[in-house]
Amino acid sequence: MEQDVNIKIIDREGVAHEILAPTDMAMNLMEVVRSYELAPEGTIGICGGMAMCASCQCYVLSDTVLPEKQDDEEAMLSEAFYVKDNSRLGCQIQITPEMEGLEVELAPES
Numbered sequence: 027m028e029q030d031v032n033i034k035i036i037d038r039e040g041v042a043h044e045i046l047a048p049t050d051m052a053m054n055l056m057e058v059v060r061s062y063e064l065a066p067e068g069t070i071g072i073c074g075g076m077a078m079c080a081s082c083q084c085y086v087l088s089d090t091v092l093p094e095k096q097d098d099e100e101a102m103l104s105e106a107f108y109v110k111d112n113s114r115l116g117c118q119i120q121i122t123p124e125m126e127g128l129e130v131e132l133a134p135e136s
Contacts, residue, residue: 029123036087036131037064047121055116055130056082069135075117080106082116083133090128092119107136 030046035058037043047058056071059082073079077098083106086092092114095103099118103109113133119125 031121031123031126031128033058033121033125033127034088034129035059035062035064035084036129038132038134047125049121049123049125051121053121055084055119055121055128057117058121059116059132065132070132071117073117077102077115077118080115080133080136083108083113084116084130085110085133086112086114086128086130088127088129090125106133108133 029049031049033045033047035043035045043062043064045058045062047053054075056075059065059070070082072081080102096118099115102115103113
């Protein structure tokens, strides 16, 4: 059964995008940002989604319950620029039905 979720992504220019993200394609948030071209080519997901670069860092603005940060995500965020308490790596947030209503803002390019 196909199910899309509504998510809001504020790009690095401050423009809000209300998009439908598929839950049936095993995509993560970074891949959704790329597929909707919400960041210039080559500026997001540089490591390919391996939690090794923080180019997909975002700030979670909604109270959506997300999976706990794994050690590799914690380690990468500890070295990243512009980190806030609500920082997450988009490549570590899988698009599932539970992500309905997720709101994020892309962190500045470092």
